[in-house]
Amino acid sequence: MYANAKLEARMVKLGLGQAELARLVNAEIEKLTGRPGALDDADIRRWLRGKTKWPQDRIRLGVERVLQASAVDLGFTPRSKKSEEDDVHRRTFLTATGGTALAVAASKKQLSLSDVDLFQRQYICILEDDWRVGGGQKVENQAVELALRIRSALTAGTTSSQVRKRLHRLASDAMSSAAFAAIDAKSHQRARVHLEKAVTFAGLSGDSETQYHVWNHLAMTACQRGDFSEGAAAADVMRSLAIARRDPIYTSLGHMRNARALAKMNQPSDTLRSLKAAEKSFHRARETERPTWIAFYDQSEVCGLAASIWFALGQYERAEYFFHQTLSEIRPEMIRNRALYMTHLALAQACQGELELACFTGQTAYEMLPPAYGSKRATDMLSKVRLSLISSGSKSPEVTEWIERSHQWT
Template sequence: MGENRKFVKALAELNLSQPELVRRLNEEIGMLTGREGRLTTRDVRRYLRGETLWPHEKQRIPLERVFGRSATDLGFVPRSKNAHQAPPEDSVHRRTFIAATTGTAVALTTAGGRPRLGRSDVDRFRREYSKIVARDQELGGAHKVENAAVELAMRIQSALAGGGASARVRTMLYSLASDVTCSAAFAAIDAQARTRARTHLDKAVALAGLSGDSETQYHVWNHLAMVAVQRKDFAEVSAAADAAKTQGIAKKDPLYASLAHMRNAHGYAGGRQRADALRAIASAEQSFARQSDLERPPWIGFYDQAEFDGLTSIVWLRLGEPDRAEFHLHRALATIRPDLVRNRTYYSAHLSLAQAQQGDLELACITGDRTAEMLSTVRGSKRTADTLEKVRKVVVTAGSREPEVRGWVERAQGWT
């Protein structure tokens, strides 16, 4: 027995006090069982000290949901089959508990009690996934979006663990579990929670590999490139984008090829490799021009002409040409879909930054105010808030004594 270092580290990363963790765990237990939990800080201390080796299932599932990690990733150790313990729960009863407490019913059909998973189960999970994608596009990197994705991915994996699926259904469910985990990662990316995002993507890589599906694997590499940009690891950005381009889906569908080239461009621009960045942008544009309307997974629905202009603008900002960036930002904001609230707010913040970098301080402040108003409904997007902070720094450095500008600087302190 000794300190559970993984749990200690996970709690520190979550930045929660012990009482706050207890509150969230008891809420989760209430959602699962219909009766609020009775955990106390004493239970948390037992987790931290390693005295609780393997929490009871009604504690374990809430722990996994709050932290977005499996119990083993949190440092807990399953009891061995030879250890003295209560009789193991019947596997069917265990699956029924998980299904009932998370709102998903799995039909039990065979004589042995094994669940028979079919296309209807896949379709049901996909509908839930589509709702998560829609909430993410509206709310940004909110915790509830990330948690909903983690929970859904766990339920899909739980259904898979029960067996009884055909090879085709199993492949579709592994693919879907990976896509859902990528949604959790993207919510963390938007919240600038890079460690959590990378943890989600490490799981998504394994699930994508089990699916054997090129589009699923592309999805993971795309998100890894985004995390690498945030970490300023531009070599990894290039590696992830190149890996995405090798996937069959990128060779077959020009839209996927275009997005991979765009990720390359962001990596090159971040590393101040101007010539390479411009070549990548040109390749992205050529591929984008060849794409046609096809039925695609919901996650890539954001990548339209407006998004192409928005992503292009960020390349120009990183290359130090805010006037070119502003041109593309105006085009993006003029055509962006109404449902993409988070993206509109994000690019509005970048428009303010482009204007400030050109010395148009009063205009940048007006755009910044408009962005802040939208940000009040997209509280989870720390990427946007951080962009407004960059605007504030540029305006402060300019040293303007205009009352409107100085007033904006004071207001901006409350947003960033």
């Protein structure tokens, strides 16, 4: 800890490094005097170490504007009572002569890490809603609105480069969540629009994990609309990003998306190679702090995605085994995923001729759906179960009754 603890604490709160604080103060000095300041990080260290007790007037005013606190509150010590009085007079004079530009600069809010934390909490609430009820319009709208609020805050305020990058990252994550809500609702066009905006924010963040998040959804969107070649290409981009080279979890998910696309293109050998690589990478991963959005990709999700891949390859019995594994391990809060995988299990059972069991599983899945459920993927899968049962021609009372009952909600 430096001798000037107050200044150090304020810099930490605003996410400012020494060199960046010097740059921002130099810019404020230019607004005040018409000539840029000449501070560098060595000057900031002298302040922090207490070597400079009371900076010159123009410097002190620049510091106060950047850090939005008085010099005294920032740990500087005036040389005398007269210095404080002179400082008040000088500040009044400079403010009066600075005109409109200074008024505008002073009116801008300095965004800090506390603002990042506030937006982050709002983002987590949106994720939790998505896990519970799926891609409803409410979840999608909330995510879009959050991204817009973040962008407005950046436009109206000033900030350090660290805070700015984190806010761009959050805006990208919010738009990616909006895109996923649209994917879950099977609205491909809306998803693409949201992802285009997410790509822009991700680029501004300069963060490979944020870029990975966007490409993950681009891979899903491509496969959902039947463009499996583009889905495989998007998965290749995922695996090429720096975060995938550093963390096996991201490597694993990239392989899994690739395997899914390859299975749909009827390339079984390449599919199984990618699936094996995904499982191997997942088991190499260590417990560490990761962004909230990727918390869905745990052992239950690995089994669920593997089950979907086996199903796409026509291996219905093996797919059923993995769907059971998923449902036995999935976390309680993942309501949407539990219902979705239950519908997949019902279809796998129907494809094996286990018709009465498929009816029971399908009914169980439907009863899991909350009233405000927004996942069209789940209801569409129940429709496929119903069509499979109809095409079987079974006259079993259990089957015919379920076909009639399910007509109301598929």
